[in-house]
Amino acid sequence: MSHCLTAHSIDHVILERGEVAHSWKTERWDSLRLLTPNWLSRLPGYRYEGADPDGFRTMPETIDFLEGYAATISAPVRTRTNVSSVRRVDEGYEIRTDQGEWRCRTVVLATGACNVPRVPPVAEALPSSIRTLTVKEYRRPDQLEPGGVLVVGASASGTQIADELQRSGRPVTLAVGEHIRAPRLYRGRDIKWWMDAAGVLDDRYDEIDDVTRARNVPSLQLAGSTERRTVDLNRLTGLGVRVVGRLAGIADGRAQFSGSLRNQCELSDLKMNRLLERIDAWASAQGLDGEVDSPHRFEPTRVEGSPPLGIDLRRGEIRTVVWATGFRPDYSWLDVPVFDRKGRIQHEGGIVRSPGMYLMGLPFLRRRKSSLIDGAAADARDLSDHLVHVLHHPAPGAVG
Ligand SMILES: Cc1cc2nc3c(=O)[nH]c(=O)nc-3n(C[C@H](O)[C@H](O)[C@H](O)COP(=O)(O)OP(=O)(O)OC[C@H]3O[C@@H](n4cnc5c(N)ncnc54)[C@H](O)[C@@H]3O)c2cc1C
Numbered sequence: 001m002s003h004c005l006t007a008h009s010i011d012h013v014i015l016e017r018g019e020v021a022h023s024w025k026t027e028r029w030d031s032l033r034l035l036t037p038n039w040l041s042r043l044p045g046y047r048y049e050g051a052d053p054d055g056f057r058t059m060p061e062t063i064d065f066l067e068g069y070a071a072t073i074s075a076p077v078r079t080r081t082n083v084s085s086v087r088r089v090d091e092g093y094e095i096r097t098d099q100g101e102w103r104c105r106t107v108v109l110a111t112g113a114c115n116v117p118r119v120p121p122v123a124e125a126l127p128s129s130i131r132t133l134t135v136k137e138y139r140r141p142d143q144l145e146p147g148g149v150l151v152v153g154a155s156a157s158g159t160q161i162a163d164e165l166q167r168s169g170r171p172v173t174l175a176v177g178e179h180i181r182a183p184r185l186y187r188g189r190d191i192k193w194w195m196d197a198a199g200v201l202d203d204r205y206d207e208i209d210d211v212t213r214a215r216n217v218p219s220l221q222l223a224g225s226t227e228r229r230t231v232d233l234n235r236l237t238g239l240g241v242r243v244v245g246r247l248a249g250i251a252d253g254r255a256q257f258s259g260s261l262r263n264q265c266e267l268s269d270l271k272m273n274r275l276l277e278r279i280d281a282w283a284s285a286q287g288l289d290g291e292v293d294s295p296h297r298f299e300p301t302r303v304e305g306s307p308p309l310g311i312d313l314r315r316g317e318i319r320t321v322v323w324a325t326g327f328r329p330d331y332s333w334l335d336v337p338v339f340d341r342k343g344r345i346q347h348e349g350g351i352v353r354s355p356g357m358y359l360m361g362l363p364f365l366r367r368r369k370s371s372l373i374d375g376a377a378a379d380a381r382d383l384s385d386h387l388v389h390v391l392h393h394p395a396p397g398a399v400g
Contacts, residue, residue, distance in 0.1 A: 002014055002075045004044065014075055015078050021062070021063045029161070038054065039053040043069050043377055045072075082097060083111075084097060086334050086335060087336065093105075093356070106358070106387050106390060108357075108359075108383070109331075109345070112329065114136075115329050116327060117325070117327055119134060120152075120247070122247060122249055126250060126321060129314070130313060131321070132321045132322075135161065135324050142168075144320045147318070147320070149162075149173070151321075152322065152325055154324075155218040155326070159231040159233075161324060165322075170320075173242045174241050177246035178217075178264060178268075179221055179264065180271050181220075181269060182272055184222065186279065191222070201368050201372070202368070204367055215363050215364045218326065233265065234299060243307065244308055244311075245258035254311070257308065257309050269298075269301055273297060276295070329362070345359060351383070358386070361376065
C-alpha cells in the first residue's frame with residue numbers, strides 16, 4: 001500500500017508497534033518455512049531473485065525479504081509506535097499512539113488477521129496438570145516436556161506442528177475438525193503453481209457464491225520443506241500420529257471427540273478433488289496435457305475403524321495441549337462503529353463503511369490470495385485507486 005500511495009504522490013506514514021516484519025520476528029515457530037514457494041511472494045517492483053525459486057523461505061529469509069522491500073521503497077515506517085485508538089473526527093481520523101497523535105484524512109488498517117489465537121471455551125475445563133500452548137507460543141519440540149501431546153486443529157499449523165512433535169518422539173494425538181487436504185505436488189508441479197496459473201488464487205470476493213463462508217474456510221494442509229513434503233493425515237498416521245475427531249468437550253477430566261471424523265475426511269477429500277478437477281480442466285484448455293504428468297487422484301484419507309471418542313486426561317498420557325484452532329484479528333483500538341454483531345469489520349472488498357477507511361491482509365478480502373504476501377499487490381492497487389478518488393472528491397461537508 002505504501003508503494004502504491006507513493007506512486008500516487010500521497011503523503012503517508014506507516015505506524016508499526018514493533019519492527020518491520022514484526023509478526024515474522026516474534027510470532028512464528030523456529031522451523032517454520034513459508035508454505036508458498038519463493039517465487040510466489042511478488043510485491044510491486046520486488047520479487048525473488050535467488051537460485052531456488054521453487055524453495056520455501058525460512059523465517060530469517062522471510063524477514064530479510066520484507067526488510068529489503070521496506071528499504072527498497074523507502075517505506076516511511078515509524079517503528080515502536082503502538083496505535084491505541086483510532087477515532088472519527090470531522091475531517092478524517094484521529095490516531096492516538098504511545099508516540100503522540102496523528103490526524104489523517106484516510107486510514108488503512110493493515111494490522112493482520114492473526115493477532116489473537118482462537119482458543120475454544122472447552123479449554124477452561126482442562127485439568128490443571130496439563131500444560132497448554134497456542135501456535136503463537138509454540139517455538140520448538142524441546143519447549144514441551146516429554147510425553148504425549150494433544151494437538152487440536154488440523155490445518156496448516158496443526159498438521160505441521162503434529163508432524164514435528166511426533167518426529168521428536170512425543171506421541172501425538174491430533175483432533176481433526178473441518179480441514180482442507182492438499183498435496184504439495186500435483187502432476188509434477190507445486191500445487192500453488194497450479195492455483196496461481198489456473199486463476200484459483202485470483203478468484204474475486206464479488207464473483208464467488210458465498211464470500212462469508214469463503215472468508216472462514218481453514219488454511220490448506222500445506223507445509224514448506226526442502227523435501228517438498230505433503231503433510232496430510234495419511235502422512236501423519238503413517239508416522240504414528242493418532243487421529244481423532246474434533247474436540248467437542250471436556251467433562252470430568254475426559255476429552256470427548258466428535259464421531260464425525262470419517263465425514264470430515266470424506267468432505268476434505270472431496271474438496272481436494274474439486275480443486276484438482278478445476279486444475280485438470282484448466283490444463284486441458286491450455287493444451288498442457290502433453291507437457292505435464294497425467295491427471296491422477298490420491299488415496300482417500302485412511303480413518304481407523306473406530307477412532308477413540310475420548311481420552312482420560314487425568315491419566316498422564318497427555319502432558320501438553322497445543323491449540324492450533326486459528327486466529328482472529330484484534331481491533332480493540334478501533335473506536336469507530338464499523339463492526340457487525342460478531343465483531344467483524346463490515347466492508348466491501350476492503351472498503352470500510354466509514355469514509356476513507358480501508359482494510360488489507362484479511363482472508364479473501366478482495367481475492368482468494370488476499371491474506372498471502374503475494375495478494376497484497378493487487379489489493380493495494382485497487383484500494384489505493386479508491387483512496388485517491390476519495391481524497392480528490394471529498395464527501396459534501398468534509399473539510400478539504
Ligand atoms: C503461521 C502463519 C504462516 C503463514 N504463512 C504464510 C505463507 O507461507 N505465505 C504467505 O504469503 N503468507 C503467510 N502467512 C500470512 C502472513 O503472515 C500475513 O498474514 C499476510 O502476509 C498479511 O500481512 P500483513 O502485513 O497484513 O499482516 P501481519 O504480517 O500480521 O502484520 C501486521 C502488522 O501490524 C502491526 N500491528 C498490529 N496492531 C498494531 C497496532 N495497534 N499498532 C501498531 N502496529 C500494529 C503488527 O505488529 C504487525 O507487524 C502466514 C501467517 C501465519 C500466521
